[in-house]
Amino acid sequence: MTIPEFKKHWTSLGIGMVWLFILLWPLLGIKPEGLEVASTFNVWWRIALGCSFLLFLYQLNKAGAFKFISRPAGAVAGSMKSATSMVPMAVWFVIGIACTALIPQFAGRYAQDVAINCMIYVCLGLGLNIVVGLAGMLDLGYIAFYGIGAYTYALLSVQFQLSFWICLPISAGMAGLGAWLIGYCSMRMRGDYLAIVTLGFAEICRMVLNNWMSLTNGPNGVTGIKAPGLYWFDFTNGMTLEHIWLKKLSLIYYVILILVVFTIIAVYRLQHSRIGRAWEAIREDETAAEVMGVPTFYMKLLAYCSGACFGGMAGAFYAARMRFVSPESFTFLESAMVLSMVVLGGMGSIPGVILGALALIALPEIFREFELYRMLVFGGVMTLMMLFRPQGMLPSKRTMRSGKD
């Protein structure tokens, strides 16, 4: 560590802290009695001290003061890594599913609720991962397909009393159809332009749901949606086949678990097929892919539609689980959330997306007391991630290299 570098770090920390104080003061200092400095200063000096300490540690580390710990730690981590990579991915997958399947046996209602929420987002994340991670298209309106799926099941269930299991493929199909319509018009666009179009489409969807009173009941939402049903053997008087509603949380938990398993397997298989390779080729170099025989327009449309189908499926489950849907569940913020999971976890990597969903859904629940600061921390974490690990927490092997565009 050179002296100028040392100086540079501390000056930028100083400037950052002054800036933080200026930001913090209007937030904390404005009281009915007038401006006040003490409370702001109280918070600020703690943050400043913490940051200074972290910078100090960072510089010590750069200077090599922690070699005596990091060397053996690195060796341990390395051997752990080789040990875990000996076990094939499929085994980890089965272990993970088994553990998840056991959660309702131990955990209470609240934990189950959070877990269900997590799993819905895992489905959404994996679906969006096809579009963003594999085919490399930026989609800011993914939540629209979740909404289409949810409303499809909601309306079919309320109006026609159709069963959840019949509606599940219909919801996926409707979401896919929506994606086909919007994709057919916009797939010729690339990058930012596509992002804007998808964003606009999602807003249009939400507006339609919000204003088409006769069909969707507008902002009041649709109520009276049926839970999934199931035929089950009943042993009370002999053995009869009884129809039961899966209303209990621990039962509906297994429905989403099955959906998650299906989604993971489907996305994994797609990724390792001729179709998935074509998508990745498009992500890497669209012109070269086209010249090597990939019909890029059609394949991009296919990516967009199949991603939407998984979203639609998750949406149908959401409607069945809440037994109520309203347009406000499908805002841009949700799209941004799902996209963050994919980016944070690692684009194109299935374990990464799962981890991303866990991090963004479960962690805020654990730190419920600090709910006020959630967005602050979220923004901070995202910024730090993009600075230090742009490829995500668990990047797929091949996207290790940071993107060139």
Place this chain on the structure above:
Amino acid sequence: MCIGMTNMAELHLHDVSVRFGGLQALAEVNFSLMPGEIVGLIGPNGAGKTTVFNVITGVYNASGGDVEYDGASLQGLKPYQVLAKGIARTFQNIRLFQNMTALENVMVAQHSRTGCGILGAIFRTPSQKLEEEQIKERAMEELRFAELEDFADEVASSLPYGHQRRLEIARALASDPTTILLDEPAAGLNPAESSELMETICKISERGINVLMVEHDMKVVMGICQRLVVLDHGVMIAKGNPEEIQKNPAVIEAYLGS
């Protein structure tokens, strides 16, 4: 000189012209690539050689004239349709799928020769599995041909430059072409590598694939091409066998004058 088995596909360019705004990149270019031939397309920088490739493969549309392959016009076809007709190409500045492995790069090129759909992939139907195995087998064959089988699982961007050039050729060959267009395949290679490349090109020709190549390295061009076509500022100024071309005053003028 290499002589080998041949296919019957002929490539003809009839008065092909290309304009980019005010720039006439190609003006009524006429030449043919006959079965079994290795033809060199040469000319100074900016002469329009890459543009010829782009027109043939459907990346650009010709503003006049017609490209005919195997008896049918290629006019208006998309690049992937041209590949399906049997014309594969490489790029002047290597365009591999950087973050995919060498094997996957080659496997992608089989896309137009295979047909398994999305449901087949999700449910891993027996026919999908069989097809997947065939794709892999075929890709490994091409990697072996390019002597890259040891690098099958390496990410393309991590390969040395010479290997990347060979991988691009392997990828083009994996699409089972009848004609291959090579855009400056020897650019950036050392003398040992370029003589290896000459052998590879001869082997490609022996497999019955017609070769059209753009190349600046005169040793390579004179060594393996049976005929040459010379472009200058988008105009075809000469064609003929290498000895004639070397003596042609218009060609000497174009190279020295530029």
